[in-house]
Amino acid sequence: MAITLTETAANRVQKFLANRGKGLGLRLGIKTTGCSGMAYTLEFVDETHPEDLAFESHGVKVIVDPKSLAYIDGTELDFTKEGLNEGFKFNNPNVKDECGCGESFTV
Amino acid sequence: MALLQIAEPGMSAAPHQHRLAVGIDLGTTNSLVATVRSGMSTVLHDEHGHALLPSVVRYLPDSQVEVGYVAQAQQSLDSQNTIISVKRLMGRGIHDIPDIGHLPYRFIDAPGMVQVDTRAGIKSPVEISAEILKVLKNRAEKALGGELTGAVITVPAYFDDAQRQATKDAARLAGLTVLRLLNEPTAAAVAYGLDNGAEGVYVVYDLGGGTFDISILRLSKGVFEVLATNGDSALGGDDFDRRIFCWVLEQCKLPPISPQDTRLLLTKAREAKEWLTDHMESRLTGILSNGEVVDLTLTSAVFNELTRPLVGKTLGPTRKALRDAGLTLEDIKGVVMVGGATRMPQIRLAVAEFFQQEPLTNLDPDKVVALGAAIQANVLAGNRSDHDLLLLDVIPLSLGLETMGGLVEKVIPRNATLPVARAQDFTTFKDGQTAMSIHVVQGERELVSDCRSLARFELRGIPPMAAGAARIRVTFQVDADGLLSVSAREQSSGIEANIIVKPSYGLSEDEILNMLHASFASAENDKQARALREAQVEAKRLLEAIHAALEQDGVLLTSAEREQIEQQMHALEALSSADDSHAIQDAVESLNHATEYFASRRMDASVKRALAGKSLNTLEI
Numbered sequence: 001m002a003i004t005l006t007e008t009a010a011n012r013v014q015k016f017l018a019n020r021g022k023g024l025g026l027r028l029g030i031k032t033t034g035c036s037g038m039a040y041t042l043e044f045v046d047e048t049h050p051e052d053l054a055f056e057s058h059g060v061k062v063i064v065d066p067k068s069l070a071y072i073d074g075t076e077l078d079f080t081k082e083g084l085n086e087g088f089k090f091n092n093p094n095v096k097d098e099c100g101c102g103e104s105f106t107v
Numbered sequence: 108m109a110l111l112q113i114a115e116p117g118m119s120a121a122p123h124q125h126r127l128a129v130g131i132d133l134g135t136t137n138s139l140v141a142t143v144r145s146g147m148s149t150v151l152h153d154e155h156g157h158a159l160l161p162s163v164v165r166y167l168p169d170s171q172v173e174v175g176y177v178a179q180a181q182q183s184l185d186s187q188n189t190i191i192s193v194k195r196l197m198g199r200g201i202h203d204i205p206d207i208g209h210l211p212y213r214f215i216d217a218p219g220m221v222q223v224d225t226r227a228g229i230k231s232p233v234e235i236s237a238e239i240l241k242v243l244k245n246r247a248e249k250a251l252g253g254e255l256t257g258a259v260i261t262v263p264a265y266f267d268d269a270q271r272q273a274t275k276d277a278a279r280l281a282g283l284t285v286l287r288l289l290n291e292p293t294a295a296a297v298a299y300g301l302d303n304g305a306e307g308v309y310v311v312y313d314l315g316g317g318t319f320d321i322s323i324l325r326l327s328k329g330v331f332e333v334l335a336t337n338g339d340s341a342l343g344g345d346d347f348d349r350r351i352f353c354w355v356l357e358q359c360k361l362p363p364i365s366p367q368d369t370r371l372l373l374t375k376a377r378e379a380k381e382w383l384t385d386h387m388e389s390r391l392t393g394i395l396s397n398g399e400v401v402d403l404t405l406t407s408a409v410f411n412e413l414t415r416p417l418v419g420k421t422l423g424p425t426r427k428a429l430r431d432a433g434l435t436l437e438d439i440k441g442v443v444m445v446g447g448a449t450r451m452p453q454i455r456l457a458v459a460e461f462f463q464q465e466p467l468t469n470l471d472p473d474k475v476v477a478l479g480a481a482i483q484a485n486v487l488a489g490n491r492s493d494h495d496l497l498l499l500d501v502i503p504l505s506l507g508l509e510t511m512g513g514l515v516e517k518v519i520p521r522n523a524t525l526p527v528a529r530a531q532d533f534t535t536f537k538d539g540q541t542a543m544s545i546h547v548v549q550g551e552r553e554l555v556s557d558c559r560s561l562a563r564f565e566l567r568g569i570p571p572m573a574a575g576a577a578r579i580r581v582t583f584q585v586d587a588d589g590l591l592s593v594s595a596r597e598q599s600s601g602i603e604a605n606i607i608v609k610p611s612y613g614l615s616e617d618e619i620l621n622m623l624h625a626s627f628a629s630a631e632n633d634k635q636a637r638a639l640r641e642a643q644v645e646a647k648r649l650l651e652a653i654h655a656a657l658e659q660d661g662v663l664l665t666s667a668e669r670e671q672i673e674q675q676m677h678a679l680e681a682l683s684s685a686d687d688s689h690a691i692q693d694a695v696e697s698l699n700h701a702t703e704y705f706a707s708r709r710m711d712a713s714v715k716r717a718l719a720g721k722s723l724n725t726l727e728i
Contacts, residue, residue: 016113016145026113032517032553032637041119042111044146051627067551067630080110084154084250087110087144 001073003028003055003062009079009088010058020044025054025061028077028090029068038071040090110252113145117520118490128286128488129247130294130480131260133236133274135194136316136343138162139474140243141481142251143490148298148478150471151250159473160246164238165189166227174242183366186211188225192317193239195340196221196232197277198270206341220273233277240281257284259484261476264290264322264336286487292322293331294479295445299467301326307440308334308432312458312466314421314448317343321425323432335432337424342417344380344448350413351376351405355391359401368395375401383407384450411453418457425461442466447473506583506591509546509555511536511647512640518583521551528584532598535579537651539571543579547593547606552625553633554640564606566595574648635688642691646683649695650676653702656709663708675701 005013005026017023023044030038045063048054053069055062064072075092129151132139137159141150150158157176165178166188173181182189190212201207201216213224222231240260247255260283262274271288278285289297292311296302301309306327313320320338324331352372355361364372375393382389388406395401429435442462448454449472458466470478507517510533519529535543543566550558569577578598585591594605653676661669679694 012145013113016147019147027116029119031119031520032515040111041114043114043116043119046116051624066627067633070630070634082110082252084151084246085110085252087112087252089110 003057003064003069003072003074004076005057005060005062006076006078007058009077010060012079012088013060017044022046024048025063026077027063028072028075029065030071040072040092042077042088114490115146126256126488126490127247127251127253128256128481128484128490129243129251129258130289130477130482130484131240131243131258131283132291132294132474132477132480133194133239133260133262133277134162134315134476135192135318136162137473138239138243139477140247141474141477142247143481143485148481148485150474150477151247153246160239160242162194162239163189163191164193164235166225166230168226170227172227172238174238183370187213188227190223190225190230190235193232193235196223197236198232198267198273219269233273233280236274236277237280240278240283244281244283255283256488257286257484259287259289259294259480259487260285261289261291261294261480263320264292264333265320265338286484289480289483290322290331290333291320291445291476292324292333292336292443294476294483295443296324296326296331296479297482298470298475298479299441299443301441301443302331305440308434308438310425310439310442310462311445312421312425312442312449313338313445314454315343315446316448317341317345319343319421319424321421321428323428323434334434335428337428337431339420339424342420344446346417347380347414347448347451348373348376350417351379351391351410354405354409354413355401355403358403359399361395361399365396371395372401379405380410380451383410384452407452414451414453418453421454422457422461436461436463439464443475444468444472445475504549504559505551506547506549506561506585507558508581508593509548512644513555514637514640514644515548515550515553515555515558518581519585528582530580530582533579533581534575535569535572535577536574536648538574538655540574540577541569541571542567543569543595545581545593545595545604545606547591552629553637557625557629557633561591562593562606564593564595564604566597566602566604568600568602569597570600639686639688639691642688642695643683646679646691646695649698650679653698656702656705660705660709660712663712664705668705672698672701672705 013026023046025045027041027043027045029041031041032038048063049065052063052065055064071094072090072092074094075090078089078091080086080089127142129140129142139150139158139160141148152158153160160175161179163175163178163182165173165181165185167173178189182191196204199221200219201214201221204221207214215222215224215229217231220231220233222229223235244255258278260274260278262271266274274288275285291313295311295313296309307325309324309326311322311324313322318338318340319342320336322336323334325334355372355376371393375391379389379391383405388404390402390404392402439462442458442464444455444458444466449468455466455468505517505521506519507515510516516531518531519527544563545566546555546563547561548555548558549561552558566579569579579595580598581593581595583591583593592605592607594603596603653672657669657672664672675694675698679691679698682691682694
């Protein structure tokens with residue numbers, strides 16, 4: 001399995017990285033918190049750790065730590081617009097249940 | 108689900124803890140709102156794609172308020188109730204405003220600040236500005252999908268305390284938390300990233316719609332200091348339109364024309380001016396109300412000639428500001444252009460000639476102030492470490508506490524920079540629970556038994572409530588010296604307990620590394636262990652709820668029904684101590700199912716109890 005980006009998401013990430021002027025890629029992860037147990041994290045990467053796993057999707061390097069991968073393997077990251085709002089969305093096949101606000105989930 | 112933005116490394120927000128912050132350029136002519144998304148400062152648009160919001164507020168007869176383009180359209184028809192350029196009135200008394208006689212409003216002399224009598228009543232400039240800020244706040248919350256943490260609002264460098272206080276009051280009235288007021292020229296410099304660049308003196312040349320400001324800033328140790336300001340409060344892009352308008356009247360030998368024709372020609376003049384930014388000539392056409400046709404061609408050479416005195420008028424204050432700061436042209440490291448009018452080539456040329464260097468123009472001059480304010484807001488809201496260069500101490504291992512089932516809830520993640528404070532809300536597990544034991548742990552694993560125990564304390568005196576009703580806020584705070592204090596506070600009663608620990612005490616570098624590696628190596632086991640514990644907690648919660656229900660309303664069941672439920676309860680109890688999380692989940696589900704009719708009977712019984720002894724007509728239905 002792997003982590004992938006849609007083409008739209010990849011284009012956005014590349015634009016944000018170029019604007020930022022530094023960064024190796026994108027880090028996806030989870031942390032255990034929130035009303036349904038887990039929440040996603042999405043960060044720029046300045047340094048990788050030896051245990052990190054790396055994927056490549058549409059030219060963007062995606063970094064995941066092994067602990068998070070257990071929960072998000074197979075995820076496709078998309079970039080969408082909802083009204084005036086826009087941002088990234090995790091399409092995670094592992095999710096069983098989300099909290100009402102959609103900010104945390106359980107597997 | 109909620110949409111996410113990319114955070115700086117280690118700066119991801121916890122759910123429901125978004126630090127949405129915006130920068131607001133509250134301008135004399137136009138206002139804007141901007142934010143940093145995925146590390147990039149961007150101006151937020153309204154539903155129609157407009158970035159600018161004209162700073163115009165109109166009070167309508169039906170006590171409605173219009174702001175922006177709609178209000179601007181009615182400006183000449185309803186001038187007494189349509190307030191433009193309210194920024195000029197902020198924090199000013201009636202005698203402080205030089206051209207007050209020319210303004211179409213009914214002014215009221217009030218102590219401290221002048222007020223305007225509109226059809227909606229007497230309004231202070233603070234209230235009027237708040238209407239503009241409300242629209243921008245609303246726009247930002249729609250675009251960001253959440254409530255704002257705070258805003259940075261820009262003010263001219265020359266604003267005094269009264270004007271700054273009035274701006275803050277307007278923000279508060281609009282429901283905004285002001286993180287900081289920022290000088291407009293400083294915001295422009297921040298947008299260009301000058302605060303990360305070389306130290307030195309910078310000039311900000313700001314020619315807006317109706318005002319001209321020149322500011323001289325010195326950057327040292329990442330902080331901008333305003334050395335001098337000057338300007339002309341009655342000089343701006345609109346004056347350039349008026350020059351073209353007068354030229355049209357002259358060329359066509361027009362007699363004094365109606366206000367409607369004046370508006371038409373001024374609009375055409377502005378369009379011609381904007382066209383000349385990238386073209387050598389512009390055609391200017393229109394039909395006046397008497398049928399007369401205007402059709403002229405304006406070349407950039409003629410336009411430059413017409414407006415040469417206006418351009419010259421900006422250089423006087425510039426020279427003065429330089430002199431006030433005691434500087435010469437050689438001292439100037441860079442020039443930043445702000446305001447839509449600085450798009451005009453003759454302005455850029457004049458500024459380049461004057462300072463003997465090319466000014467910075469690659470950011471949109473209408474947006475640059477808002478963009479800089481947004482960058483500042485992002486830092487202040489805690490989305491970025493204050494300074495990338497500043498070496499900060501970090502938390503070596505996550506800090507958290509024990510929750511039901513021996514699971515760890517992390518409150519402060521590993522690598523958070525010091526000092527740091529994080530709070531999370533917890534609740535009670537049992538009905539009538541009056542105390543809560545707080546077990547502070549450190550580590551990356553999911554189970555308390557795999558982490559290091561730091562401290563334990565108890566919060567007592569929680570008022571008895573149903574399970575899940577109490578709100579207990581636990582705050583973890585690590586100061587710059589690495590001292591951890593944990594406090595717990597029940598929100599409704601205010602009872603509190605706390606403890607101070609030194610988290611890194613006794614842990615060597617190697618021990619920290621080992622704990623980290625163990626957490627990576629055991630990711631899959633931890634995941635299963637967590638699932639099992641969660642299922643066990645759920646099973647326990649359900650069993651307790653049914654026990655309580657049987658005790659209270661057991662009479663509603665036949666002995667056969669009761670036996671069946673009890674049988675399933677025993678089955679679940681037996682499974683709970685085993686380690687198959689799926690089997691527990693299945694048993695929980697079937698027990699839930701088996702008690703459905705019991706629950707509905709209990710509901711009926713309690714409704715009956717509530718109605719007993721009341722005649723039908725005393726009931727409010």
